Structures are given as structure tokens and as C-alpha cells.
Amino acid sequence: MPGTVGRVPTPATPVPGASTEAGADAGVLAHDWAGTPLGPPEAWDPSVRAVVELILASPMPMALAYGDDLVLLYNAGYAELLGSRHPGALGRPAAEVYAEVWALPGVGEVIERTYRQGVSFLEKESTVPLVREHSAVAEQAVFTRGYSPVRDSAGRIVGMLTVAAETTHVTEQLQSLSEVAAALAGTLTLDDVARVALRHTINTFDADQVAFAVDEGGGGWRTVRRVRGELMDEADERLPPLWRRVPADWSAPVVRVARAGDPSFLRDGQPLRETAVDRHDQKIRSMAALPLGTSVVRGGLAVGFQATHAWSAAERALLAASCELIGQAAERARRFETQHGTAQLLQRSMLPAHLPDLPRLRIAARYDPGVDGNAAGGDFYDAFLLPTGDLGVVLGDVAGHDVQAAARMGQVRAALRALALADPAPDAVLAGLDRLVTSLGAEAGTDELFVTVVFGVVDADRRQVTLASAGHPAPLIRRSDPDGRSRAEYVDLPAGPPLGLGGRPVTATVPFRPGDTLLLFSDGVVERRRQSLTAGLDSLVDALAKAGSSDPRALCAVATAAVPGGTEDDVAVLAVEHALKPSRSASMEVPAEPTAPSRVRHWMTGQLTEWQVPESVIGAAVLCTSELTTNALLHAGTAARVEIDLSPERLLVSVADTGTRGTVTRTRTDTLSSRGRGLGLIEQLSDAWGTDPTVRGSTVWFEILVPAVERR
Incomplete structure (x- = not known):
């Protein structure tokens, strides 16, 4: 193919069956021109001969339309544009060669005007169907073409010169x-x-x-x-x-x-x-x-x-x-x-760095920032030990997605913990918070300080939880029946008015037996545009009832995905499981260095062997943990933390990094390349897995059930 704009020009391909002689194509010159208006080559006007030699020596597609009939003479580059019309187009009138398009606007009239009136014309970006070499399919090539009159030695217009430059690539x-x-x-x-x-x-x-x-x-x-x-x-x-x-x-x-x-x-x-x-x-x-x-x-x-x-x-x-x-x-x-x-830095200062590690109560939380993650949100959660030995749990929402909302959230969370440490009764705590929010609103000169919160006290010894709410959705409890089936139900808890309106909180005490899991959540979990709140609440309770595990981390993941559709609101969930039997846990800080995965494998093998975990579970868990550790170090570039938690029913492993590059994408095994292979491996070897995007990075976790016959 001849050279084009934007590429290094290459010599034109010779016309088939011809040889090159003194820069002119002998095949074209050998055509029987005597029977055309051009006449035999030896009789050509010197100016016309010079134009012909220029055409045949050029790598660009060029053609001469000569005489009143505009008979065609062209080079190899132009022959490629003609395709199957070549070589029959040599010496024939242009109107016959282009009969199907000659009458179209911008085709024959332009060529004839250039010849009759001697006016040059530039045609930009015209599309020409072109069959490339080694291809049987025509493609639409883009060309810029120029038309200029050709004069003989006496100055008379005797033809029209066409120069075509392909601009398809450009x-x-x-x-x-x-x-x-x-x-x-x-x-x-x-x-x-x-x-x-x-x-x-x-x-x-x-x-x-x-x-x-x-x-x-x-x-x-x-x-x-x-x-x-x-x-x-x-x-x-x-x-x-x-x-x-x-x-x-x-x-x-x-x-x-x-x-x-x-x-x-x-x-x-x-x-x-x-x-x-x-x-x-x-x-x-x-x-x-x-x-x-x-x-x-x-x-x-x-x-x-x-x-x-x-x-x-x-x-x-x-x-x-x-x-x-x-x-x-x-x-x-x-x-x-x-x-x-x-x-993120502001959000980190507002949420707890670590949740309590208790033998009978397993706790997990998840926070997904709304909008685009570029603003601090007003949702918050907390879990802390009370002087009585009970566990205090809270989840709240301060309206807004700005620094002011986050600052107020921090004030409310800090005040709630201080009030609870003095008097953990949920109604007393919320009454004190109500006075605080009223004061903050008066200080700011606004009545639009909207804060909702639910606070509860979990008493593991008495197997009960006492809750109070200020305008917040009622918590949900997933219960495990003796026959092995599970069900989920909302706590019958009056919501009451939001904080700052002088409401009188009402408490509710409900059973919280071993095997039960308490879930607190923000309205971003269940609210969707063009969908009723009732539908969202029903989807959440149905998803938790059908969940295959009562593990709090797994239930947090199930809850955030229970209602289809996206939300621009923050999403926060906090789950507390009353374990059937105390679990054992251990953790390891993993430095960001090449030897870290091997160190994790050695540590984990020793720990699980000491706990007498079945070998089949150890092998799968160590392999999955090594892959997750490698993934965290590779993609987050920061140190990581590996945590293992063993209960009689399952082994839970999580790998957390402190990077901010987004969440891990769950993808099918057969579409993963070598860089994402570890996630597909985890999907195959574990019974459940998921990711927890938090304000401190991302946590990837997996769960492997311990077979009943192998439990020790």
C-alpha cells in the first residue's frame, strides 16, 4: 500500500505485470494509448509527459483525467483504490469508470468544474470502500483528495490531476x-x-x-x-x-x-x-x-x-x-x-480502632461511605465494655456528608460513651444525648440538627439485650432454633423521635441466647430510591434468615448486599454473635516485605496444629491465607494484619491492609489471570468469603466449616 499521512512513506506497489523503468511504470506506458485522446506516448506534449512521469514515480495515489472525455491514467497507488476496476479503467473515461457515483453531489461535477474552469478543489475526508492486500473484505477508508487543472506547453487546460492522501489512521x-x-x-x-x-x-x-x-x-x-x-x-x-x-x-x-x-x-x-x-x-x-x-x-x-x-x-x-x-x-x-x-483521616478519628475481643461475644462491623467516598460521613458505630462487665453497642446517624456532620458525629459518639460509662441504662444514655444535641443546635442557631441513634447493653450472663432508640430503625436478631434452622426478627422497639426534640426514650429487653446474632444498621442499608422502606426491611430480614452462617462478619456482608440497587447514603452495620461455645483467636502483624507470606504460612500452620484443627482444614486455610497476604502486600503496598478465629463450627480468617486503593473485586475463577488467581482459589476452597471496605483500607475474609465428625 502507498504511504499515508502519519506514517513513513513507502514505495508504491508496482502495477501487476509491469516493471519499473527510469522512474516510470512501463506497464502503464505499454497500454495502447493511441486509441485514446492522449495518443501514443512518443507524441505526448512535454508538459503532459512531465505530469505522467510525476504520477508514475509518486508513492501517493495519483491519476490524470485527460481531454474532454477525462480518460484515466494512474499509478499503482491509485490502482489499489480502484480495486477490481483495475486494469480495465486505464484509458477509459472517468464517467464510465465511476458510473454509479458520477452523478452524486461532489463527484462528477467537481471533476468537470476543475477541468472546464481551471479551478483547483480540495475534498476533505471523503470515504472510499477499499479492499486491502491480504483481505477479502472492503473497509471504509478515509481520504483527502485534491483536484488541479493540467496545462500543456501552450498553457491550455488539457486534463485534471487527482492526488489522494489516506487519512484513515489519523x-x-x-x-x-x-x-x-x-x-x-x-x-x-x-x-x-x-x-x-x-x-x-x-x-x-x-x-x-x-x-x-x-x-x-x-x-x-x-x-x-x-x-x-x-x-x-x-x-x-x-x-x-x-x-x-x-x-x-x-x-x-x-x-x-x-x-x-x-x-x-x-x-x-x-x-x-x-x-x-x-x-x-x-x-x-x-x-x-x-x-x-x-x-x-x-x-x-x-x-x-x-x-x-x-x-x-x-x-x-x-x-x-x-x-x-x-x-x-x-x-x-x-x-x-x-x-x-x-x-478518611477525619473518619478514622471518629470510629473505633479495634472492637472488643471477648470469648463469648464475637463482634464485627462494616462501614461503606456513601456518595463518592470523598466526604466524611455522619454514620457511626461503637462497641465497648461497661463497668458492669456487659457490652455496650451503638449505631447512629448524623445527617450530612461534610466535615461539620463528621465533627458532630464525633461529639455524639464521645458523649454517648461517657454517659454509658457513668450510667449504662439505655434510656438514661439517650436522654443525656438528647440534651447534648439540643445544646449543640442552640449553639449553632439551627433546628435542623438531625441525629438518630440506637444503643443497647448486651448481658451475656443473663442471656439478654436491653435496647433504646431515638428515631433509628429497630435492630434485628437472627436466632438459631434447636432443630438447626434459623430465623430473623426485628426487635419490638419504639423508635421515638430523633435526638434534640425532647423525647422520652423507651427501653425493650429481649432474650439473647447462645447462637443468636444481634444486627444494628443504618438506614442506608434498607432505603432505596423508588422503593418502599417496608420492601427494604423485608429484604434484609429475609436475607439474614437465609444466611448460611451466624458469624457476625458474614452477616455484615449479607446485610449490606441484602437490598438490591445502589445508594448514595452511608452504610454502617454492627453485628454481635452470642457464641454457642467460646472461640479461640490469634493475630499476626505482617510486614510489607517479600518473606512475609512464608512467615504467615509457618505461623498459621503451627497455631492451627496446636489447636488440633483437622489437617484438611489447615491445608486449605494456610493456602488461602498465603494468597490473601500476597494480594494485600502487592496491591495495597502496606503492612497487613492476619486474624484467625476458631469456633467449634468454623474457622474464620481475615487479612486487613491499611491501603486506600479500593475494594477487592469478586470475579469468577475462569476469568482471572495470574494476578487475581488467589481470589478464585479462595472461592473454591472456602465455604464463604467476602470483603469489608473500611475507613482504614480493606479486609478480605474467608470461612471454612469444620466437619462435625472431625471436631475435637
Whole structure:
């Protein structure tokens, strides 16, 4: 195929059956021109001969339409555009060759006007059906065509010259630029920006390797790359990019241009010779590296090829435009991550760092921030030991998604714990909170301080729980019957008015026997747009009744997914299980270093063996825990904490990280690549598993039931 705009021009393919002679195509010259208005070649006007020689020597598609009949003479490039019409179109009038389209607007009239009036014309982006070499299917190619009059030695117009330049590739690249702009508009974090930038660049330029770098803010850099042919499936696209941290003086082109602010283009060489980390880097010969073009986030983008590559003006312009868009998205992402980090820091100070670890009461909580996670929310939960030895549990909601709501939430939570430590009676605690909220509202000069809360005292010895509510949804209890079946029911508890309205809280005391689980939840769990609250409450109680386990962590996951549809509200749940028998638990802090997974395997094998856990359970649990630990260290990049809890019925293992890169995506085993294989393995070997996104990162947990015949 002849050369095109945006590519290195290549010699035109000779017309089939012809040979090249002095730059002219002998096959075209050998045509019987004597019977056409052109006449025999030896009689051609010198000016016309010069035009013909130019046409036949050019790699661009060119054609001469000669005389009043506009008979065609063209080169190999134009022959490819004609397809099956060649070679029959040689020496025939253009109106006959293009009979099916000649009368259409912008076709025959333009050619005839150029010839009759001597007026040049440029036709931009016309679509031509074209059958490529080694392809039997016609594709719609885009061309820019120019029409110019041809004059003989006496200055008379004797024909019309057509020059066609294919712009299909450029058009596709401009379309891809529009697509990447749309994709970047939906990014929130630098991880998101990196994924879009790498995918767009490697596909648009058909590159062998793409690298993306941003400054760390403390002198160093974060880089990530993508190599052509690298297996990337849907699961990998959702996982965080594998960033590599490098020093501030790193000499790779992507960092060098980011520091200097000037682009670089290398046609042939070894651009990664000094910084190569593997054979992919060593093979790169041509590279373009450009800064992101933003003053807020220093960064760069590098595109590499394993062969020599001449960077055309069109490619350079497209790369510059892409970097401009990526830079703007990186600025937005950096601002979001800064705000998100501040919101998370505030939220962390408001929620308990650890829940009580008790032999007969197992406790778990889950918090999902609403909106986009970029604001501190007003939902809160707490669980703490009372002077009486009982357990105090609370879940509340302060209206709003801003710093003020979070600050008021902190005040309410701190005051509630102080009141409960003085007098744990739920009605007395809520009465004291009511006076506090009334005072806060008067201080702020508003009557719109909306706070709901439910507080309870769990007495394991008396096997009961006493609760009081101020405008909050009633808690739910999942009960295990002696026959092994389970059921769920809401506590018959009057909601009362929200805090600050002078309400008189009413308490309710209900049985809480071994095997029961208490669930406190915020309204974000059950409220959905265009759905009644009753439907949401019914879905929640039904889901908990059908849950396969009474474990509090598992029930938290079931509760947050019980009502279909998304919510913009915060979601908070707190579950307390009254265990049938005391469980045993242990934990290990895992440093972020390569030897950590092996240390976890050794520790866990020894601990479970000491507890006389069946070997079949130990093997599956150790393998799953090793995979989760590796996943946490790889994708969060922080230290992790492994916790194991063994009851007579099941083994529960959780791995928590302190990263903020989002939740782990649950994906089917057959669609996972090597980077996500561990999650599919856990799905196969465990009886239940899930993820708990919290304000401190993510926790992935799994549960393996201990067979009844093997329980010791």
C-alpha cells in the first residue's frame, strides 16, 4: 500500500505485470494509448509527459483525467483504490469508470468544474470502500483528495490531476482522542488515570511498550508500564496498577522529561539501556517521551517501539494532546486523593480502632461511605465494655456528608460513651444525648440538627439485650432454633423521635441466647430510591434468615448486599454473635516485605496444629491465607494484619491492609489471570468469603466449616 499521512512513506506497489523503468511504470506506458485522446506516448506534449512521469514515480495515489472525455491514467497507488476496476479503467473515461457515483453531489461535477474552469478543489475526508492486500473484505477508508487543472506547453487546460492522501489512521487516532477524553472524565484516582492512559496509548499507537510516571510529592517518582501482548483481562483492568517507586534522579526518559518539561523523540537507539529492568526494556529501540504539561502534578508518558520509528508531525501532535488530557485528569485525581485522604483521616478519628475481643461475644462491623467516598460521613458505630462487665453497642446517624456532620458525629459518639460509662441504662444514655444535641443546635442557631441513634447493653450472663432508640430503625436478631434452622426478627422497639426534640426514650429487653446474632444498621442499608422502606426491611430480614452462617462478619456482608440497587447514603452495620461455645483467636502483624507470606504460612500452620484443627482444614486455610497476604502486600503496598478465629463450627480468617486503593473485586475463577488467581482459589476452597471496605483500607475474609465428625 502507498504511504499515508502519519506514517513513513513507502514505495508504491508496482502495477501487476509491469516493471519499473527510469522512474516510470512501463506497464502503464505499454497500454495502447493511441486509441485514446492522449495518443501514443512518443507524441505526448512535454508538459503532459512531465505530469505522467510525476504520477508514475509518486508513492501517493495519483491519476490524470485527460481531454474532454477525462480518460484515466494512474499509478499503482491509485490502482489499489480502484480495486477490481483495475486494469480495465486505464484509458477509459472517468464517467464510465465511476458510473454509479458520477452523478452524486461532489463527484462528477467537481471533476468537470476543475477541468472546464481551471479551478483547483480540495475534498476533505471523503470515504472510499477499499479492499486491502491480504483481505477479502472492503473497509471504509478515509481520504483527502485534491483536484488541479493540467496545462500543456501552450498553457491550455488539457486534463485534471487527482492526488489522494489516506487519512484513515489519523481519523482513527482523533476518534481515539475523543474516546480517551471521555474515559478520563470518569477517573477519580491516579490508579484510574494510569489504567486509561496505558490502555489508550498502547492501542492508539500500536506501541510495544508504554510507561506512565507521576511525582510522589516527596522527591521520588511512581512509575507503571504496560507491554504489548501482556495478558490483561477484565479482572486485571479492575485491579490497581503495579506501581514501582524510583528515586528522584532516575534517568529513564519518562522521568527525565517530567523533570525537564521538554519532550524527546528518538528514532533509533537504546533509550532504556541504563534503566532496563527486563528483556522488554532492553528490546526498545525507538521512544517518544512527553511531560504531562501540568504545574500541579509532575509526570510523563513514554511510548516505545522495538523497531526504528520515525515520529511524524501528526503522531507528535496526537501524543501532545493526549498528554494534555492525561495531565488534566492527573490534577483532578491528585486533588481528589488529597481530599479523600483528609476525609478518611477525619473518619478514622471518629470510629473505633479495634472492637472488643471477648470469648463469648464475637463482634464485627462494616462501614461503606456513601456518595463518592470523598466526604466524611455522619454514620457511626461503637462497641465497648461497661463497668458492669456487659457490652455496650451503638449505631447512629448524623445527617450530612461534610466535615461539620463528621465533627458532630464525633461529639455524639464521645458523649454517648461517657454517659454509658457513668450510667449504662439505655434510656438514661439517650436522654443525656438528647440534651447534648439540643445544646449543640442552640449553639449553632439551627433546628435542623438531625441525629438518630440506637444503643443497647448486651448481658451475656443473663442471656439478654436491653435496647433504646431515638428515631433509628429497630435492630434485628437472627436466632438459631434447636432443630438447626434459623430465623430473623426485628426487635419490638419504639423508635421515638430523633435526638434534640425532647423525647422520652423507651427501653425493650429481649432474650439473647447462645447462637443468636444481634444486627444494628443504618438506614442506608434498607432505603432505596423508588422503593418502599417496608420492601427494604423485608429484604434484609429475609436475607439474614437465609444466611448460611451466624458469624457476625458474614452477616455484615449479607446485610449490606441484602437490598438490591445502589445508594448514595452511608452504610454502617454492627453485628454481635452470642457464641454457642467460646472461640479461640490469634493475630499476626505482617510486614510489607517479600518473606512475609512464608512467615504467615509457618505461623498459621503451627497455631492451627496446636489447636488440633483437622489437617484438611489447615491445608486449605494456610493456602488461602498465603494468597490473601500476597494480594494485600502487592496491591495495597502496606503492612497487613492476619486474624484467625476458631469456633467449634468454623474457622474464620481475615487479612486487613491499611491501603486506600479500593475494594477487592469478586470475579469468577475462569476469568482471572495470574494476578487475581488467589481470589478464585479462595472461592473454591472456602465455604464463604467476602470483603469489608473500611475507613482504614480493606479486609478480605474467608470461612471454612469444620466437619462435625472431625471436631475435637
